[in-house]
Amino acid sequence: MSQAHHRKKHPEAVRQQLLEVAAKLSLEKGPGSVTLDAVSQAAGVSKGGLLHHFPNKLSLLDGLFTDLTDKLDQALAEKMRDDPEPKGRFTRAYIAVFFQPEGMADSEKWQVLTIALISEPHLRDRWRQWVDRHLQENVGTDSALDAMLVRYAVDGLWLADLLGSPTMDAATRAAMMERLLAISRL
Structure with missing residues (x-):
């Protein structure tokens, strides 16, 4: 045997x-x-x-998507649990997880998934559903224009980091993060 x-x-x-x-x-x-x-x-x-x-390959990408968004949900929930201020709580968690290079676990897998999101309509739909779900769950606390502006700024920095755009020094990055956190409280 x-x-x-x-x-x-x-x-x-x-x-x-x-x-x-x-x-x-x-x-x-x-x-x-x-x-x-x-x-x-x-x-x-x-x-x-x-x-x-x-x-098939799409189910492999789907598996990667599910794995990463499950981990992302956990990281966001932890950050939100630690934030006593309800207004902008989801947005501040979003900043903490996406803005700081060390805040995103599995960042290499996220790079892969981001590339796949661009090329796979099915994954883009799943990402939109993920975002919509979180926005609906936090509609009373994170639906202000300032919160949206902050999340788009964080998305832009994430994309710049992914593409290797010119990076900013640590002091500028920290100042930008503080400014975004302040805006999330408006």
Whole structure:
């Protein structure tokens, strides 16, 4: 009898490994390099094992989207829980998570997903739904024009960081963050 029949299986660990390998391949070699064959080979998982978790490339990207937005939801919830001031709470959490380079866990995977969002209409729809859900949940506290302006500024900085646009020094970045936090309280 082969070892495979006695080996403990860890489907969630395999699933996570496949997502990480897909993100790494996309970052290192570009989104076109993410094929089911390349991911299964780089992960050391049979193609059948990969297909068990992700039947096609879009489902792999969907899995990455779900994984990252679940983590994002947790990070935002933690920041919101720590903020006693209701007005602008979601916006300040958004700043804390997206604005600071160290605030975003899995930032390399987010880079991959951002590129995929641009090219995949299905993922753009999912992102719009995610944003709409959060805006609806926080309509009484974060629907002011100033809160929207702050979130768009944070989105712009995230995109600039992603594209490697000229960076600002730490002092300027900190001053910008303080200004955005102040605006979120207006």
